[in-house]
Amino acid sequence: MAFDVLPGLGSPMRRLEDPRLLTGGGRYMADAAAPHALQAVFLRSPHAHARIVAIDAAEARAMPGVATIITAADTATLGHNPAVTEIKDPAGRRHIEPPRLPIARDRVRHVGEIVAMVAAETLAQARDAAEAIMVEYDPLPAVVRGDDALRPDAPLVHDEAPGNLVCDWHKGDARAVDAAFAAAAHVARVAFRSPRILAGYIEPRGALAQWQAGCVTLTTPSQGVHLLHRILCDHILKIPREALRVVTEDVGGGFGPKLPPYPEQALSVFAAMRLERDVRWVQDRTEHHLADTHARDLVAEAALALDADGRFTAIRVEGVANFGAYVSTVNPTIPTGGMAKVITGLYAIPAAHLHLRCAFTHTAPVDAVRGAGKPEALVLLERLVDQAARETGRDPVALRRLNLIPRAAFPYATALGYRYDSGDYAALMDAVLTRTDAAGYAARRDASRAKGLRRGRGFACHLHGSGGWGTETSGVTILPDGTVEARTGTQSQGQGHATAYAQILAARLGLDPALIRIVQGDSDRIPRGGGTGGSSSTIISGATMTRAADTLIEQGRDAAAEALEAAPIDIAFEAGAYIIAGTDRRITLPDLARRLGGMKASADFADTVETWPTGIAIAEVEVDPETGAVTLDRFAAAIDAGLVVNPLLLGGQLHGGYAAGIGQALMEDARYDEDGQMQAATLMDYAMPRAGDFPDLDWISVPTPSPNNILGIKGVGELPTNGAPAAIANAVIDALAADGVTHIELPMTPARVWAALAARR
Template identity: 45%
Template sequence: MDGSGVVEKFGIGQPVRRKEDVRLLTGRGTYTDDIDRPGQAHAAILRSPHAHARIVSLDASAARAAPGVLAVLTAAEVEADGLGYLPVLVEVPGIDGPVWCPPRPILQGERVRFVGDHVALVVAETRAQAVEAAELIAVEYEELPAVTDTAAAAEPDSPVIWPERGSNLCVHWDSGRFEETEAAFRDATHTVSVSLVNNRLVGNPMEPRVAIGEWDAESARYVLHSPTQGVLRVRDGLAKYVLKVPNERLRVISPDVGGGFGLRGKLFAESALVLWAAKRLGRPVKWRADRTETFLCDPHGRDHVTHADMAFDAEGRALAMRVRTVAAMGAYLCDFGPRVPTVAGGRIIGTVYDIQAVNVRVRCVFTNTSPTDAYRGAGRPETAYVIERLLDLGAARLGLGRDEIRRRNYIAPARIPYRNAVNNVIDSGLFAETQDRALALADWAGFPARREEASRQGKLRGIGLGYFIEASGGQPTEWSRIRVAPDGGVAVTVGTFSHGQGHETAFAQIIHDRLGIPFERIRLVQGDSDVVEQGNGTGGSRSSQMGGVAISRTAALVIDKARRIAAHLLEADAADVEFEAGRFRVAGTDLSLGWAEVARAAADPARLPAGESPGLDEQLLYKRDTECNFPNGCHVAEVEIDPETGQVALVRYSAVDDVGVVINPMLVHGQSHGGIVSGIGQALLEHARYDTESGQFLTATFQDYCMPRAADVPELELGFHVVPCPSNDLGVKGAGEGGACGAPPAIVSAVADALRDHGVAHLDMPVTAEKVWRAMHGG
């Protein structure tokens, strides 16, 4: 801290306004569709109109003769040029063997397996010409039986999507502890059961996907411009598996990105297609999705059908939980698809409750739908939803309050660090205390009066809560580089990637806090595989705990070198030079230097001590020594239902989250708002639906797929319970996905509470007016 108060204003813990917003809100951002390369052509993709069909013949002659058309490429050209398959990047162990992974070429030549599957690529001088020519391609299809219903796909008489597999089973995962769980059920005093659906969602980032491919024949190198959540994994996957070239032969550039939610971190056929087409044509090729393509072909999220049971003793302590889930993978496997409902969600089995006898079995099945993959929370919202619904039902069975049954089952502070049922160690958390704070914020005790007042107004009012815990952190390594320029400005390069979270601000706060360099003089560099040497992008709420810690440790290396240079300039021993508030001072004297003076000297070899290399330019690869960390929180929702129409209104919402040390409360509140609204959408409004007979996608526009709007969201009352994470230097935990975990169980709990006098214990999401009305009238 310095006397000016600058660090107090811009350091860690301060609500600093986002520095990137001025640029973005005044039209000076650069998104991929803002980029046009000299001489570029435009691409359109012919997609399957059928959920499942054999391609009998394809005639592209009319399309090739259409005005402006430069090329029509099909699976035949893909095979002739030796392009590889889109990879699956995870292994999941199974009861009967590991994941069965079908081949996925970037264009289909024999069979299509969902509405929107890639059939042909048309490249023309303009986008309109490419789109019009694609409609001229004559494809004869032989329709085949399709299955889009998740539960039905697991049945033995279901149409088989991959005959060579013999069934629709991708992998059958088991979390373990089967015998222990069954024994606990035999000893139980009470048991409850629930069958539920975790509805399929479409992420729908504000910015549709765009891909620009270039080929430099002189350097034999590809360049891809595209929105991602980290350029290196996209580069490595496309180079190795599809293009079959060394990593250095592909450069990936991601400028500003308008939203990610897990979806932008994937390897997409369209990215490979434009690169391949650019090489064939010798000119850049640009493709842009329209919104319907986003609905049809971006990875979807969730889509689980679950039956679950919980066993209790006479006092309401949970003894065991048994979960059986069927999870839709789609027609093909996406990058992390089979990991999401299994290993990823399985890391928090038991969530915040002291329960060891837990057995979860998940059958991942192929369906004639778009592939599923990570979407905000990636398995953890689904896991929290199941256990929270069971606890509500348990409370009703035992005659306990829903808050009380949770208190009786939380992991006690004395038991932390706590090794859960799958051997992950929860290293921090005060769960009962966090719940108490959330209930106080929500005025849980005053709810009966509000229910009575609503009743006088002819409305049904209910309150509900949901507790979640996250397993955040993603990949266990992250890289950063800090360069102090001769004028004292700083460039920080990091392998994480900001697609709306405010990294330019948060990372500048960390560097300002550590180095004392003015906040406005710190610049973030990201999103170019030629500049970012290592790193794992953004996903799993990992940026502050991985990128932030890497930056903090790299800053320490910069200080160490700068101290040696300052000591040389001040003719002192380095051990006698103190660093504070941006100045290097010889202890006990008034001799000191600031960053600008040290940085100028660092750039001049003649002014450096013997053996010191020029420049203040340090880098570091940080590797954490834990599996992940565990943000958590308690969310409380209050709803009113109109009994005449069944319409549900969310009228109050409160939450207290433990995200560890808060770097910037304004940013974290923004992340909380976004996650909660995602959860509101899932609980009340959103559902990606396919017709069960034809396999057609029924919700391919915003006219059919209902996104939450401002009128659907009440004022959000949010609080923090800061329990520092002991496993990283900054004490931070992830903050981006908690709302998506906490909101669905809290809202469904509130709806069930409002309908308690109608005998309704559970309704599946989305809880629409029609579902509520039918439930109230015995439907």
């Protein structure tokens, strides 16, 4: 596909939305006005696994201000919250998916599962009433680790899933892999348990359901209103779509967990319809930790086969993915297809096979969080490469160079059937080595040693396969006053959509970006959209708005010809105006719109969602052997995100993404004890990175345009998170290799690092 480089694209324009947001003009969930709304509180299970013997809400119902108490007996007509993706075993059987209902009926399956809802005039009254509800539980044994759940004696999570098995999933050519391993000159192996992590967004979730004349408007922070609207209407509430409007205003971070529908949203709408009153719920931080979808939670073993020259010939992965208590919205394809997309990395590996067993446990459901199956896959791969280099006496940079896919090989078909669109991986390696002063590394290592510290350097060749749903119709309207309104079905959660999309449209239409307003997050005003996920928003909306703009320009040609008293064939469009070719006679697009009383056009997504952004990151750490403390001293990356719309926005995405990955590598751990109680239910117990934990994050763009969309761009939001954990893990092991340490589980906390060193002593 040909792509267009438009004037104005690639310039570092500051964010158009920032003046409003930085001066208190944001409209977040808690800002939505509803002065007479009932306040909702959800009573949640304190047990990971228990039978619900009885619920007595009589005393609570009689308390002051209580409008209603809703239990499973009241929600018998409500339906299941389904997954929208699926996986199948080698026999073609779909994954097992027991019903996930808004309120637990006979049994609770994770701490934090809802057993009742209270709506009262004030929040204090609702909390008091929730505490007065008497629930009799019969506690049952729980299992929290995926591999433990698949043992024959493990407690059963669902009767519908014998042995707690969601699906036994395979991908790749097992025979080719077996043959390659049999002929290998060397085989490197690693085992790895990926910690469970949380999204940690600044703004927790919430819901405001406003009833008016038989219709409810649900205002809720989301990553796209259309998926939520469809599932709530068609599957859970079972109401006509015109009976519900879903609105999302500003969103204080999403990262994946604000994409799925949740019980609180459905129950808020249900209560509003039942009471014919507005109902508001705002989540607290502990509810976020207990009830929102988590991520990662994989245990796996991986092996890499090499020939005598050091070329990679095959990779094999065996793992168990913990799905939690239910199958969440897109999770079936997260640890499976998400891993498969990237497990061969930037390398020409001719054979690959993955075998993932997916398990139910008594923990919160798992789903997509920034990276969606790829950070843990790339830790496996990049640890394997370093292990192979160490065991065969090769330089880790030279071994990577030897196996990088050459630029001439693109588009490149991987062993698992994916088609990488474009890239120049050798150029990325050259750029990042220059950026990090590779020549000076030995001197820095010696200086650290002189201080009693260990310095290590770690590499991560990483990539992302952008995904999401291309069910988008973008509309562009030039109003009579000359301003532009563009409608999109994707949803910003802080990425800067209002700037990126305005910049793309301004370049196409030849207008000032400040004249362009982006409209999102309204199921009534926007015909359809797949929402934001999979690092695909600018691919989907940017490309589709471009096509809508082209249609609008073409539609105006006859009217411009009439205004200029010329034949349409003589009319050209340049720099925001229609001109008569070869003359100075012109009419601007805003002037034509005023003459016509407005102009509008729309377009459906017609490109390919999938692109393959890539990067090579290098981390340098210092480790204090006396305390186990790890200090990230340097971090740099070379990035290929295709043609760049706005380097300031790209830099923001990279900084945030690498920070998330560094947090996963060094401190984040949403752990449960053996009884299923979360040990990280507050931010006192769940460590997240702060500014002081990072050096300056340095990056350079080395772009190759994608042929998969009209703009040549690639999705980038998750790419940095995919690479950072592997770079950090390799750097720490490199620092401690001389001490005999070859493996430390993530997160590499001081306690774990110190214990690994102590064991070698």
